[in-house]
Every structure is written in C-alpha cells, then in structure tokens.
Amino acid sequence: MVVDVVGFLPHATIHLPGPFRYLWLQPICCANSPPRMSPEQILFWVFAVATVFSALGVVVLKNPIASAMSLVATFFFLAGIYVLLWAHTVAALQVLVYAGAIMVLFLFVIMLLSINDVGPAVQLSFSRLLGAVATAALLAALVLAFRKLPTSDLAWANDPARLASFGSIKEVGAIMYTQWLFPFEAVSLLLLVAIVGAVVVAKSRI
C-alpha cells in the first residue's frame, strides 16, 4: 500500500507492525528483483538505533543536564517510530507532553538544584539487585508479548477507508473519549492527586 505519511513523503510503503519479519529485507517490487529494504524499514532502523543509543546516553552520561537532553532525544526518536507505526497523533502527543512539558520541568529542576557535583548516587546493592530483577522481568514480558503477536496481516490491513482514518486525531480522540473514557478520567484524577500532594508537601516546608 502506498501511503502519504505526513503530507509530503512520497511513496512510503508502510506495513502494519507484525513480528520481526517486516524489519528486514523483503521483496518490495517485483517477483524477479532481489529483496530490498523499503524506505520505512530504513527509517525504522535509523530511529531504532538512535533510540537505543540516546537511551544509553541517559544512563551513561555523567552530567545530569546532558543525561536529560539525551532523554529528550530518545523521546524524539521514539516519536519517529510511532509515526512509522501509523500513530502520528501519538507521536505529536509524545513530543508535546514528554519533550515539551515534562522534560522542560526536569531540566528546570536540575538547573535550580544544580546537582552537577553529586557523585554516583546509588550505592545500595539491594536496590541494584531489585533493578536487575525488574529489568529481567520487563525483558521477559516483552519477549512473551512479541511471541503472541499475530503473524498475519490484520484483517483490515487492505481496507483503504479504515487505513485512511487509522491513527488520525479524530479516531484517537473518539476512542479515548468513548471506549476508554473511564481510564482516561482516572489517570487525570491521579495527576490531580499528585499535584495536590506536591502543593501540600511544599506548603509544610515553606
């Protein structure tokens, strides 16, 4: 299928996310030609490698500001992968909320506290052990999830009407405010509680 991604990327063929078979060489043109990488496969690898490296930078870099900026870069590359997954609205929200709002506040707090002289923060071996266990559990969950993914295309993969609206802001909004209204409101209540809690804690210190 030929899809106009953001408006001016021409002829970007996009396959819906299946397991790994979509990520490498495959016949994209004719029966006789050797399998090649489609533009969005190339873009996927660009974004994927950049995401992993900038995420490593968050952990490895000594300077907290550099770490934070690395996390911003990670969010941007993740947004790129969202676009490849036909979730361009989610990509815009990712940049708006994480890169534009949350990380700005992170940076602001780091600058105000100027914690650039603090050495290695975590020395407790117990918390490190816990972190290792949590990481292993997450990895296991991801592997299991990948094994459960359908190996065939989704039923509506060739339905042009469905594809045209998939991931658009109207469709995402409609689902979010009908089917998932309760979780959405519950999350916003959670955020409100967090804000009120922060104000209460800060008030007692002043």
Added chain:
Amino acid sequence: MRLRWNVIIGSLTIIPGLLFGGVATGYLLGGLADKHLFVGAHHLVNVVLLLLVFVMVIATALTLAERKWSAMMQNRIGPNRARLPFLENSALSGVPHVITDVLKLLTKEAFIPKDASKLLFNLAPMLAFAPVFALFAIVPAGPTVNVFGFDIEMVAANPDFGLLYLFGIASLAVYGTSLAGWSSNNKFALLGGVRASSQMISYEVALGLGLVGMMIAFSTVQLGGPAGMSDLQSHYLPGWSTYLGPIDVGVPQWGFLLQPAGFILFFAAAFAETKRAPFDVPEGESEIIGYFVEYSGMQFGLFMIAEFVEVVVLSGVLIAIFFGGPYLPFGNLWLKSLFGPDWQWLYGSILGTVFWLKVVLLCYLQLAIRWTFPRFRYDQIQTLGWKILLPIGLANVFISGALILWDPSLKALAIAGGIEILVLVALTLTPTPAKSRADAHIGHHGPVDEHGHGADHALPAGHH
C-alpha cells in the same frame, strides 16, 4: 514632521509588489514541480520559499525596522551611517545596515568561556532557533488553487494534528534559552535562563487555553486544507451574507470576531513566549544582560534572529487562526470568479499577498507594543499569567463551549464576541479617573508640581 512622499509611495508599491512576485513564483514553481517531479512536490518548493525566503527575509528586515522604529519612538533618526558603493549620498533609509550587521556578526570571534560545557554551549543557539523556525511549516500562506492541473497548497506540511504540532514545537524553544543560561558557566546567564524558562512554562498554559475556543468552534485542530481553520474563515456566518452587485459581503467567521477573548489570551501569552518587552525579564538589559550574555558572533546572532523569526511566525499563526488567513473579509467569491480556470494562480497570488501584508501589519503592531510598554516586574508577569490569563481562559472555554452547544451555527458565539469587542473598546476609551492618574504621577515622578506632565519629558537639546 515632513512627509517624504517618495519613501511612502515607494514602500506602498515596492512591498506589495515584492510579496506578490514571491507568492506568484511560489504557485508557478509549485505547479511546475508537481507536473515534472511528482505529485506533492510543491510542498518542497513551499519549504524553501515560505520558510527560507519569506520568513527569513521579513525577519531580517525586522532587525532594521526595530532599530528604526525605536529611533522614531525616542525621537532619534536611527541607523543612517552605512552606505552602499556609488550611492554614498543616500542613506537608503538605513537598509545597508542590514548588510553591515550580518557582516559584523559573521566575522566576530565565536568565544567560548572557560569551564563552559562546550557541546551544550554550541547546541543552545541551534535549539533556540530551530523550533521557532519550524513552527511556520503548518501555517497556510495562501489558498489552495489549481495550477497546471495540480492542486497547489501554499503550506509546507498539513498534518491533521496541526495545533498539537504548534504547541509541541513551540514548547521546545525553552531548551535553547535554559541550556544557554546553564552551559555558559555564568551566574547572570543562569539567572536569565531560569527566568526565561519559568516565564515560558507559565505562559504555555494560557497559550493553549486561548486556542481551545477556536478548536471547539471549528471542531478541528488543522490549519490548512479545505477543512482547516484558515479556509473555514473564508465562509460567512450562515444567513448573514448577501450580494452587493457582483460582490459578496457578509459577516465572515473570522476567529477575531468569534473569539476576541481567545485572541487576546493567545496574543498576550505568545508575546510572553517571544521574550520581548514588556515581557523581557529574561534579557533584563539593565541588570543581568540575559541568558545569552556569554555568546558572541553568529551564535548571539542566532538568538537575536530567532526572536525576530518568532515575531514573524507569531504573526502568521495569529492571522491563520484569528484574522481569516489569506482571505479578505468580503468579496472572496467575487475575486475568484474574476479569473478563469487557467488563471487561478493569479487569484491565489493576490490572496497570498494579502496574507503577507497582514503579517507585516501584525509585525508592525508587535514592534509598536515592544517600544511602548515598560517592562513588567517579575511578580507581575507571574500574576498576569496564573491569576488573570488562566481564569479568563478557563471561563472563555466554558462560555464558548456552551454557546456553540446552544447554537452550532456560531451566530450566538459571534454575538457574544461582538459584545466582548464593544466592552473592550469602551474600556479603552474610558478616561482614567483623575485620582488614579494623580497616584500614578506621584508614584513615578514625586509630588505633582505646577509644571504638570510636559515639563519633565522635554528632550535634552541636540538629542536626535
């Protein structure tokens, strides 16, 4: 003051002429690109033409306009020393100063202070400039017309999440200022950076709320395209239009008429985001110089030009959302019918010129505000953002939402908007009560003396 008619008539013909030529080039090149490259190639032409040519040239011209306008406000002549070769007898209204400014910035040493974080120090000016510049990508600068058989949109990109892109990218500009302040290893720069980021974070809330009313009214967040905010504003309110001879007239659905409160909120908040007076605490020339105090050469130049680009982009966004985009308040249908199917690019170019003229007028308004108002104190900025703009924005969202729910044809909203405009005009025209005027006088100049106001504002002799 002597009216220099040659300058006035010259600017009134040269500026629209240049704009018209640029827009017409855009349409024709876009049509050729679509015809000979691939369908949709005109967006690439638009990236070059709208962003690199129009926005950058107007922003560069604004550096001179700002100096000239400040000179006019302060009863000086302004820059007039630089001359072009063979034209040594004419100052050309200071235009050669644009060249000398750029040459100066480009040839200066790019100095990096000791112990500064080198990577972030070099990254900050780019992060300050790039997001502001990229904002213009979604602003439609002309109608969609058919050229050589292809529909040419005068917009670089037209995603369906238009305004989310606007908010997302606009909020990234904070990184440039805060990183510049932090990485300079200078306490004044850090203060400026912290001031800038706190101000920009505070005003982003009002920035978003100001546009929610328009999103509800047009039930879209898209700017360009046939269902986008810009094109929807070319329609009249249903039933409120008629024909005067061949010309269609009526009440257009301009955002300014539907949402005056939203316009004022968005304008004030966006003005705070540009960090220009009266919101220039982050720069604070008289005390801390600002977050760019350690920058020199073109790195400082990037911060400076980012500010002017932001002025142009803000004007473009305001016009696309609140002032009818490229469209005239009346007569659009008539204008379109004047040109045959092969000459639609002329219709598009005329309306594109109208768009850029509106941009230039709004840039002028921003310069006038910047040189008229004194700087707000820091607590006043936070009070305005959180205690005045935020409640007004919330109230505006609820009232507008209720009016649109009650009358989906937007007429009730237009009537409410008209009342708001009348109240604003009445408030502006109401003379300040004598008592508070006297208070202000005592506050600024000490006790009232018999000379009154005029005496202490007299300019020193020989000052120009």
